[in-house]
Each structure stands twice: as C-alpha cells, then as structure tokens.
Amino acid sequence: MKVTEKDVAYVADLANLELTPDESARMVADLNSILGHMDKLNQLDTRNVEPLAEVVSAFASAGEGSNRFAYAQRADLVKPGLSREIALSNAPDTDGICFKVPKVIER
Amino acid sequence: MNIDALNIGALTIDAARSLVQSREVSAQALTEAHYAQIAERDGTIGSFLTLTKERALKQAERIDRLAEKGDPLPPLAGVPVGIKDVLMTRGERTTAGSRFLEKFIAPYDATAVERLETAGAVCLGKLNCDEFAMGSSNENSAFHPVRNPRDITRVPGGSSGGSAAAVAAGFAVATLGSDTGGSIRQPAAFCGVVGLLPTYGRVSRYGLIAFASSLDHVGPLTRTVKDSATLLEVIAGRDPMDSTSADVPAIKYSAECGRDIKGLRIGIPKEYFAEGLDPEIREAIERRIDGLRKAGCEIVNVSLPHTEYAIPVYYIVATAEASANLARFDGVRYTTRSPQTKTLADMYRKSRDEGFGAEVKRRILLGTYALSAGYYDAYYLKAQQVRTLLTRDFQNAFTSVDAVVTPVTPTPAFRLGEKTGDPMEMYLSDIYTVTANLVGVPGISIPCGKNREGLPLGIQILGKLFDEATVIRLADAMEQEQQ
Numbered sequence: 001m002k003v004t005e006k007d008v009a010y011v012a013d014l015a016n017l018e019l020t021p022d023e024s025a026r027m028v029a030d031l032n033s034i035l036g037h038m039d040k041l042n043q044l045d046t047r048n049v050e051p052l053a054e055v056v057s058a059f060a061s062a063g064e065g066s067n068r069f070a071y072a073q074r075a076d077l078v079k080p081g082l083s084r085e086i087a088l089s090n091a092p093d094t095d096g097i098c099f100k101v102p103k104v105i106e107r
Numbered sequence: 108m109n110i111d112a113l114n115i116g117a118l119t120i121d122a123a124r125s126l127v128q129s130r131e132v133s134a135q136a137l138t139e140a141h142y143a144q145i146a147e148r149d150g151t152i153g154s155f156l157t158l159t160k161e162r163a164l165k166q167a168e169r170i171d172r173l174a175e176k177g178d179p180l181p182p183l184a185g186v187p188v189g190i191k192d193v194l195m196t197r198g199e200r201t202t203a204g205s206r207f208l209e210k211f212i213a214p215y216d217a218t219a220v221e222r223l224e225t226a227g228a229v230c231l232g233k234l235n236c237d238e239f240a241m242g243s244s245n246e247n248s249a250f251h252p253v254r255n256p257r258d259i260t261r262v263p264g265g266s267s268g269g270s271a272a273a274v275a276a277g278f279a280v281a282t283l284g285s286d287t288g289g290s291i292r293q294p295a296a297f298c299g300v301v302g303l304l305p306t307y308g309r310v311s312r313y314g315l316i317a318f319a320s321s322l323d324h325v326g327p328l329t330r331t332v333k334d335s336a337t338l339l340e341v342i343a344g345r346d347p348m349d350s351t352s353a354d355v356p357a358i359k360y361s362a363e364c365g366r367d368i369k370g371l372r373i374g375i376p377k378e379y380f381a382e383g384l385d386p387e388i389r390e391a392i393e394r395r396i397d398g399l400r401k402a403g404c405e406i407v408n409v410s411l412p413h414t415e416y417a418i419p420v421y422y423i424v425a426t427a428e429a430s431a432n433l434a435r436f437d438g439v440r441y442t443t444r445s446p447q448t449k450t451l452a453d454m455y456r457k458s459r460d461e462g463f464g465a466e467v468k469r470r471i472l473l474g475t476y477a478l479s480a481g482y483y484d485a486y487y488l489k490a491q492q493v494r495t496l497l498t499r500d501f502q503n504a505f506t507s508v509d510a511v512v513t514p515v516t517p518t519p520a521f522r523l524g525e526k527t528g529d530p531m532e533m534y535l536s537d538i539y540t541v542t543a544n545l546v547g548v549p550g551i552s553i554p555c556g557k558n559r560e561g562l563p564l565g566i567q568i569l570g571k572l573f574d575e576a577t578v579i580r581l582a583d584a585m586e587q588e589q590q
Contacts, residue, residue, distance in 0.1 A: 003476075007476070008472065010479075011472050011475050011476045011479065012472060014475050014479060015430060015434075015459075015471050015472060015475040016434075016437065016452075016455040016456050016459055017456060017459050017460050017463075017468055017471065017472065018456035018457055018459075018460040019460065019468070020460075023460075023465070023468070026465075027468075027469065027472060030469055030530055031469075031472065031473060031476065033529065033530070033531050034422065034473060034530065034531055034534070035473075035476075037418065037419055037422075037531060037534075038419040038422070038423060038486065040415075040416060040419050041416060041419050041420070041423075041489050041490065041493055042489075044413075044416065044493055044496065046489060046492035046493060046496070049492040049493075049495050049496060050492070050495055051488055051491030051492050051494070051495065052491055052492075052494040052495040052498055053321060053491060054307075054321050054351065055307050055308070055321075055498075055546070055547030055572065056307060056308040056351055056352075056353050056547070069350075071354040072350035072351070073350075074347060082214055082215070086214045087214070089212065089214065090210075090211050090212060090214070090440065090441055090442050091439070091440050091441075091442075092438065092439075092442060092443070092444035093444070099439050099440055101438075101439055101451055101454060102448055102449060102450055102451050102453070102454050103449075103450060103451065104450070104451045
C-alpha cells in the first residue's frame with residue numbers, strides 16, 4: 001500500500017490539518033515507512049475472530065447485549081455540571097454567553 | 108530535626124509521612140526543601156513545567172495543623188508529589204506537553220489527583236511529558252526535553268519522562284504518570300525507579316487528557332514497590348465520573364508486600380527473549396529469575412505467539428483513537444486559536460497545524476487514514492481482531508502461570524537525538540510494553556541492576572486482570588532480594 005501526496009492531502013483534509021509542503025513531503029515518507037510495518041497483520045487469519053474494543057465490561061458483568069454495561073449507567077437525573085463561566089474561561093473569544101468563531105459560510 | 112541533614116532524595120512515603128506525623132519535620136519545611144532541590148537542579152533536568160507553590164504550601168499548612176492537634180493523619184499526609192501534565196489540576200495550568208494548551212487552566216481536578224490530595228499529598232507541580240503523551244523519550248514535549256538524572260546526555264524515557272526523572276532526581280517522593288503503550292514502565296526502567304501499570308479500569312481516567320481511550324491507564328511512579336502499592340490504594344476504585352472504571356473493589360495492596368511467594372508459577376515468554384535484547388539486560392533478568400527460583404517459585408516456559416504483531420496493532424488502534432480524541436482541539440474552546448483566519452474551516456486547520464507538534468500530527472494522520480472509508484476494514488478492524496488473539500495468548504498462558512516476567516525495554520536509556528530520525532525506530536522500542544495495554548493486564552517495572560556504564564536496567568512483571576496483588580507481591584520480593 002503506497003501512500004502518495006494526494007492521499008496525505010485527502011487525509012489532512014479529513015483531519016482538519018493544514019500541512020506545509022515540507023511537512024507534507026515528510027509525512028508521505030513517514031506514513032509509508034509505518035504502514036509498511038502494519039501490512040504484517042495480513043499474515044494472520046482473523047476470519048472468525050471477534051474484534052476487541054474494550055476489556056472492562058467482560059470482566060465486570062456476565063450480562064448480554066446492553067446489560068453488559070449496566071454497571072456503567074446511572075439514573076437519568078440532572079446533576080450540577082461546569083458553570084457557563086468556567087466553561088468559557090479558556091475560550092479564545094466569547095461574548096460571555098457563547099464561543100465566538102469566524103463566519104461559517106462565505107456569502 | 109535539621110532538614111538539611113535529611114536525605115530527601117531517598118525518602119519513601121512511610122518515612123515522609125512519619126516525619127510529618129511525629130512533627131520532627133513540618134510538612135511545610137518538607138515542601139520547601141523539595142522546592143529548594145528543584146530550584147537548584149531542575150534547570151538541568153527539566154522535569155517540571157509548572158510549580159504550584161501556593162497550592163502546595165496551603166495543603167502542607169493544613170496537614171501541619173492536623174498534626175499539631177495530634178489527630179491521626181491521612182495515608183499520604185505531607186508527602187510531596189508531582190503530577191504528569193496530562194492530568195487536570197483545578198485552577199492550575201495543564202498543558203499535556205503541548206503548545207496548544209500552553210495557557211490552558213484546568214477547570215476541575217482529575218479524580219486521581221483529587222484522591223491524592225484528600226489523602227494529604229502535597230502537589231508540588233505539573234510534570235513535563237511528551238506532547239499529548241505521544242512518545243517514548245520526552246523529546247516530543249513542545250517546551251523542552253527532560254534529561255535522565257542518571258546521565259544527562261540521555262533520555263529519561265517517555266511519555267512520563269518528567270514523572271520518572273522527578274522521583275529519580277529527588278524532586279518528589281512519588282509522581283503520577285499515564286501509560287498507553289509503556290509510558291510509565293519504560294521511563295521507570297530508564298531512570299531506575301518503580302512504575303506501576305494498574306489494570307485498565309482500575310484507576311479512573313476522569314481528568315486525564317485522553318490519548319487513546321481504550322489503552323490509557325493512570326498509575327504511580329515511586330522509589331519502592333511498597334510506595335506504588337500505597338499510592339494504588341489511594342487512587343484505585345470505581346468512579347461514577349468514568350464509565351470505564353471497573354466495578355471491582357480495591358484491596359489493601361500494600362499488605363501484599365512481604366508476603367511469601369513460594370509456589371507461585373512464573374511464566375517466561377520466549378518471544379520476549381529473542382533477538383534485539385541487550386545482553387546485559389538479559390543477564391540481569393536471568394539473575395532475578397534465579398532469585399525467584401531460589402525463593403520457591405516454579406519457573407515455566409510459556410509462549411505468547413502473537414507478540415510480533417503487537418506493535419502494528421498498537422500503532423493502528425492508538426493512533427485511530429487519538430485522531431478522534433484530539434479532534435476537540437479545534438481553536439474554538441481551548442485557548443489556542445490561529446490569528447487572522449477568515450473562515451471557520453481556516454481557523455480549524457491553521458489552529459491545529461500551529462498548535463500541534465510533528466509527532467502528534469503524524470499520529471493523527473495515521474489514525475485518520477486507518478479509519479477512513481476503504482481502509483477501516485484493512486487496518487482498524489483487523490487490528491481489533493488481532494487484539495483478541497493477543498488477549499487469548501495471555502488467557503492461555505495464565506491457565507498455567509500466575510504471572511509473567513519479561514524485559515521492559517530492548518536497551519537501556521538511549522542518548523537525546525539518537526532515535527528522532529526515523530519514527531519507526533522509536534516505535535519498535537515499545538515492543539515489550541504495548542501488549543499489556545492492548546490486553547488490559549496490570550504490570551510493574553522495577554530496577555534490576557545497572558549496566559557497565561552505570562545505566563539503570565528494568566524488569567517487568569505482568570499479571571492477570573485485576574491481580575495487582577500478585578504483581579506487587581512478586582515485585583516486592585524481587586526488590587527485597589536485591590537489597
């Protein structure tokens with residue numbers, strides 16, 4: 001699987017990263033080197049193997065379906081959270097109520 | 108007691124606490140003595156990014172007042188600790204080692220931090236780390252690298268380089284780090300301290316700035332195994348604020364220290380002792396295995412056949428999860444925003460490109476690629492399936508042994524700049540540590556000697572899910588045997 005500058009540009013777009021031409025060139029080389037190693041996984045037959053996403057639920061309970069996660073749930077009650085003031089405190093630009101950002105749509 | 112006569116660089120948790128309880132040394136004096144060491148020598152080491160003096164002295168004063176009243180003190184009373192800068196500390200700067208968060212003030216405390224301070228620990232400051240915990244040498248910190256206190260031309264390891272260095276250098280009695288692929292255990296090995304990886308879900312991740320949510324673990328770095336057990340007791344346990352924290356009761360882990368290890372079955376996985384392992388590390392580990400044999404343990408050869416696939420699995424899963432977790436750093440909410448961008452899309456892209464370092468960008472791109480349409484099945488799904496195969500390897504091994512002993516790193520601490528040319532070379536050095544995170548099992552790295560150049564060597568013990576007790580018992584015995 002050979003990655004090209006076009007692939008890097010596409011992925012950078014998806015990831016909302018604007019790379020400089022220098023960064024982009026280096027990324028092509030790095031990604032190819034890394035992905036070359038990843039191809040090793042194709043040596044393995046995983047046809048009937050379940051993917052593993054997390055380890056805790058299997059240990060914590062023997063439930064089926066969504067009951068597996070019963071231990072992680074709570075009653076649907078409103079509890080205090082971060083105040084608006086604290087939530088806005090690290091924002092680069094606010095009007096005291098919302099986060100302010102540059103315009104979304106070009107007219 | 109004259110504090111200058113005290114060797115604070117050798118203090119354990121018990122020793123520090125008893126000085127404070129008996130009022131031989133006040134918590135305030137102990138805190139100031141640590142800050143004096145930091146002022147004198149951390150310029151060279153670079154372990155701290157932020158000192159939290161006001162918070163520390165306020166806590167120390169509170170502890171001293173309790174001590175004056177003669178009340179029994181909480182378990183970590185007056186013990187000076189450092190916190191890796193990926194953990195939130197309310198009201199203090201929390202950077203994750205990144206320029207993106209250079210000015211970010213944490214709005215709340217991580218649960219692990221809160222539990223330490225409720226137990227009386229004195230938070231000295233925030234420790235340097237690789238940016239967003241991505242790295243194995245602390246050279247990816249956006250601010251400055253950390254140097255290994257045992258040899259300042261060498262790396263301390265990463266990503267919890269500051270956490271390991273601070274304990275080794277005598278700047279803190281204990282520290283908190285995080286481990287996603289080895290980031291507690293590897294720097295512990297490089298710096299000659301103890302690093303504990305609790306089982307996934309053993310310690311709450313609430314307030315840990317996420318790198319890879321299914322692989323991140325919070326854990327302690329300390330001078331002794333008993334200290335790591337003591338810290339684990341304080342921070343372990345179900346947290347309603349972290350839905351992945353396990354509903355499994357924590358026990359008194361420090362009571363495992365000193366218990367007999369006779370009859371325990373120890374697995375030696377052949378795949379971890381193949382080519383590429385430094386001969387002095389191999390020799391040091393073999394001496395420790397001999398010690399276990401003499402103490403009455405049964406040594407069993409085992410196989411973990413999918414070991415060679417762990418690195419590709421790790422770098423797909425971890426980077427995929429990281430690409431999702433770091434999407435939130437978009438210039439909207441977390442301090443950094445690129446100046447003079449005209450549209451929202453521009454703001455997202457430029458803020459991220461300016462705020463993130465090269466390694467972070469590399470991993471975000473790799474992760475995004477692995478998850479993108481057309482590649483998801485080939486990379487991410489495949490990796491998650493191989494993760495199941497790795498888990499079965501351990502389940503099989505654990506039917507015939509109680510724990511597994513392995514190296515932590517293929518070499519001792521390398522020199523600054525030595526591995527920064529090729530990312531793959533750095534990634535391959537994680538070979539002995541990543542599997543534990545993929546499978547979720549607990550582990551510990553403890554010192555097992557020094558090489559001819561005086562560099563620390565580490566040994567790793569891995570245990571069954573939620574069996575930190577056996578890991579601690581074995582590690583303590585191994586530590587005592589070396590005294």
